[in-house]
Amino acid sequence: MNHTKYYKGIDIFRVVAAFLIIAIHTAPLSSYSETGDFIFTRIISRVAVPFFLMSSGFFLISRYNYNDDRLRTFVKKTVLIYAVSIAIYIPINIYNGYFAMDYLLPNIIKDLLFDGTLYHLWYLPSSVIGAMLAWFIVKKTGFKKALMITLAFYVIGLFGDSYYGISEKLPLLKAFYGYVFQVSGYTRNGVFFAPVFFVLGGMIADQTIHTSLQKSLMGLLVSVLLLVSEGILLNRLGVQRHDSMYILLLPCMYFLFHTLTFWKGHQRAFLRTATLVIYIIHPMMIVVIRMCAKLLGLQTLLVENSVVHYLAVSFTSTAFAVLSVLAFYKVKNSNTKTKASVINKERAWIEIDLNNLSHNVKVLRKAMPEGCELMAVVKADAYGHGSFEVSAAVSRMGVKSFAVAAIDEGIALRRYGIEGEILILGYTNPARARELYKYNLTQTLISFEYAGFLANQGYKIKTHIKVDTGMHRLGFAASDVDDILKVLRDKKIYVCGIFTHLCVSDSLKAEDVSFTKMQISSFYQLLERIRMAGIEPPPIHIQSSYGLLNYPELKCDYVRAGIALYGVLSSPHDNPHLHLDLRPVLSLKSQVILMRAVRSGDSVGYGRSYVAKRDSLIAILSIGYADGVPRNLSSENGEVLIGGHTVPIVGRICMDQLAVDVTDIPDVAVGMTATLIGTDNSNSLSAAMVADKAGTITNELLSRMGTRIIHSIT
Numbered sequence: 001m002n003h004t005k006y007y008k009g010i011d012i013f014r015v016v017a018a019f020l021i022i023a024i025h026t027a028p029l030s031s032y033s034e035t036g037d038f039i040f041t042r043i044i045s046r047v048a049v050p051f052f053l054m055s056s057g058f059f060l061i062s063r064y065n066y067n068d069d070r071l072r073t074f075v076k077k078t079v080l081i082y083a084v085s086i087a088i089y090i091p092i093n094i095y096n097g098y099f100a101m102d103y104l105l106p107n108i109i110k111d112l113l114f115d116g117t118l119y120h121l122w123y124l125p126s127s128v129i130g131a132m133l134a135w136f137i138v139k140k141t142g143f144k145k146a147l148m149i150t151l152a153f154y155v156i157g158l159f160g161d162s163y164y165g166i167s168e169k170l171p172l173l174k175a176f177y178g179y180v181f182q183v184s185g186y187t188r189n190g191v192f193f194a195p196v197f198f199v200l201g202g203m204i205a206d207q208t209i210h211t212s213l214q215k216s217l218m219g220l221l222v223s224v225l226l227l228v229s230e231g232i233l234l235n236r237l238g239v240q241r242h243d244s245m246y247i248l249l250l251p252c253m254y255f256l257f258h259t260l261t262f263w264k265g266h267q268r269a270f271l272r273t274a275t276l277v278i279y280i281i282h283p284m285m286i287v288v289i290r291m292c293a294k295l296l297g298l299q300t301l302l303v304e305n306s307v308v309h310y311l312a313v314s315f316t317s318t319a320f321a322v323l324s325v326l327a328f329y330k331v332k333n334s335n336t337k338t339k340a341s342v343i344n345k346e347r348a349w350i351e352i353d354l355n356n357l358s359h360n361v362k363v364l365r366k367a368m369p370e371g372c373e374l375m376a377v378v379k380a381d382a383y384g385h386g387s388f389e390v391s392a393a394v395s396r397m398g399v400k401s402f403a404v405a406a407i408d409e410g411i412a413l414r415r416y417g418i419e420g421e422i423l424i425l426g427y428t429n430p431a432r433a434r435e436l437y438k439y440n441l442t443q444t445l446i447s448f449e450y451a452g453f454l455a456n457q458g459y460k461i462k463t464h465i466k467v468d469t470g471m472h473r474l475g476f477a478a479s480d481v482d483d484i485l486k487v488l489r490d491k492k493i494y495v496c497g498i499f500t501h502l503c504v505s506d507s508l509k510a511e512d513v514s515f516t517k518m519q520i521s522s523f524y525q526l527l528e529r530i531r532m533a534g535i536e537p538p539p540i541h542i543q544s545s546y547g548l549l550n551y552p553e554l555k556c557d558y559v560r561a562g563i564a565l566y567g568v569l570s571s572p573h574d575n576p577h578l579h580l581d582l583r584p585v586l587s588l589k590s591q592v593i594l595m596r597a598v599r600s601g602d603s604v605g606y607g608r609s610y611v612a613k614r615d616s617l618i619a620i621l622s623i624g625y626a627d628g629v630p631r632n633l634s635s636e637n638g639e640v641l642i643g644g645h646t647v648p649i650v651g652r653i654c655m656d657q658l659a660v661d662v663t664d665i666p667d668v669a670v671g672m673t674a675t676l677i678g679t680d681n682s683n684s685l686s687a688a689m690v691a692d693k694a695g696t697i698t699n700e701l702l703s704r705m706g707t708r709i710i711h712s713i714t
């Protein structure tokens with residue numbers, strides 16, 4: 001899922017890590033102090049690569065992540081980046097005489113898989129192999145055992161790296177590592193080194209261990225000091241074959257990464273791409289700097305002075321990364337702009353991405369236990385997405401059961417031609433029993449009394465019994481076994497399901513988890529008592545979206561998925577157990593219909609609540625609260641995206657229009673698209689973020705989308 005809790009700290013530390021990696025390859029302090037340089041580049045900087053591995057693990061490996069979609073995407077992307085990097089460095093390989101070496105083919109294979117075709121590139125194959133191994137082991141054995149297993153790999157790695165001096169003295173071990181080094185030049189590779197960091201990253205994401213910020217910082221401080229001591233000691237003893245792997249690196253990485261997760265804020269997608277480019281390109285910049293120095297006769301300064309050399313490589317690599325990423329965005333930008341300037345555009349519209357919808361269906365199905373069916377919850381016009389389009393699309397994927405809240409929603413689906421079971425989750429006037437029957441709708445029995453009313457209408461209607469296990473909204477009390485048995489035995493009622501609803505399944509607080517478990521067990525106890533009375537219970541269901549995301553192990557006949565089907569979480573602060581790769585289906589868009597310059601001191605909109613503090617450029621968008629933009633976003637720093645930039649909403653949002661301040665962004669023009677929910681280039685405004693700002697949850701935001709705006713289906 002678009003991990004909606006944004007970890008600013010992780011994104012920002014990427015920059016630090018990138019510069020540490022440049023340090024490893026340029027030894028910045030070497031002109032001044034050999035010990036200082038060893039401590040900085042050979043010990044401290046060794047946190048950089050594990051950090052990158054952990055951040056991949058953090059987003060990739062999770063206890064409940066049984067489905068491998070994310071892994072597959074990650075592997076594909078990394079292999080592609082690796083291929084491009086290999087290609088970029090072929091000239092340097094040629095220059096170094098790489099292709100003239102003996103045993104070329106075996107060496108190429110060895111380099112491709114483990115060592116990298118240029119020194120720094122080993123990281124890419126290692127992260128592919130490490131991610132796959134870690135994912136597989138976690139899936140098979142769970143986190144605790146996976147940590148043990150990958151730790152064991154790491155220890156094997158240690159004795160071929162910083163502790164090799166010891167292994168070398170023992171003939172058996174020496175022989176063993178002899179074989180290892182034939183296949184992989186070092187033990188810091190995808191097998192011995194990377195997996196444990198992926199697992200650790202996943203464990204932190206899953207919050208399997210709880211540490212406070214204070215403890216985490218203390219732990220970091222202590223483990224860094226011990227790490228430095230370990231490094232110096234090993235170096236003095238002269239046992240290091242290589243210096244990538246230390247014992248203390250593990251606690252150090254755990255505390256470092258954990259500390260960073262406390263630092264939340266806007267995501268920095270730009271930094272992610274830019275640091276990757278820095279990583280890949282810096283060896284090229286080392287060559288470039290050397291060449292320039294030679295041409296200009298500046299070797300003493302640019303190459304021999306280690307600090308200047310380091311700064312020069314860092315600066316050129318950063319400049320290259322920033323410029324190339326900006327250029328990339330610019331190209332993407334210009335594409336959208338040409339599309340944006342076509343006239344005759346609607347005033348506001350909702351874009352529905354059916355590919356993402358069917359992707360979500362697949363992902364949810366994979367996460368459900370075998371034999372369990374997806375019940376698509378399409379109430380409230382499919383959470384604003386359009387109930388017909390959504391139901392038709394998921395029907396084509398074989399979904400055979402639907403849930404709505406009201407009878408008229410059910411009838412509308414039948415009139416559209418939707419087949420299969422349609423369960424009405426809420427109250428229906430019993431006097432409409434004939435319609436329930438005629439349209440073959442399934443009615444929830446919300447109480448014993450209600451069941452009686454319905455039974456007396458003279459139609460044998462399909463029903464599901466709703467059981468109240470603690471939500472105290474609709475349903476028979478779970479203790480009313482006698483009433484439930486009466487209904488099950490009543491010949492006038494056709495019961496084809498029994499279900500309950502969880503009221504805190506979204507929360508992972510201990511008390512909420514135990515409440516949920518209580519709800520689940522009282523439901524199962526009820527089923528047991530029905531069985532003891534000699535009746536086999538009808539098909540069961542318990543989970544809605546969060547029920548599945550947090551309690552995927554339950555084995556039911558249906559999962560009633562609403563919000564997750566639409567690819568979003570209810571709130572950006574949620575971090576459910578199951579990190580599924582769900583993709584948002586809905587975007588909300590409008591366009592700039594008018595540009596207006598206002599003077600400092602002028603007000604914009606109703607109530608004159610906004611007064612320009614400077615001469616400003618205001619763009620008016622043809623969308624308002626009647627179209628689904630919450631009015632209280634005006635006072636909560638609401639934002640929209642135009643031309644890939646984030647711009648603030650100013651003044652009160654009107655029923656049909658709103659104003660944004662575009663003074664700070666270039667080239668805004670009438671006809672440009674404004675994104676209120678969705679993605680524009682590298683920037684995105686997730687529904688969860690917008691809902692959170694408006695003080696509500698995504699479910700409400702989406703289900704209150706205006707009905708007067710058109711839907712564009714792709």
Ligand SMILES: *Cc1c(COP(=O)(O)O)cnc(C)c1O
Nearest residue numbers: 377425501544545560561562563
């Ligand atoms: C709306 C509703 C759902 C769907 O909930 P989501 O959290 O959107 O998945 C499931 N069950 C019942 C009873 C509902 O009312």
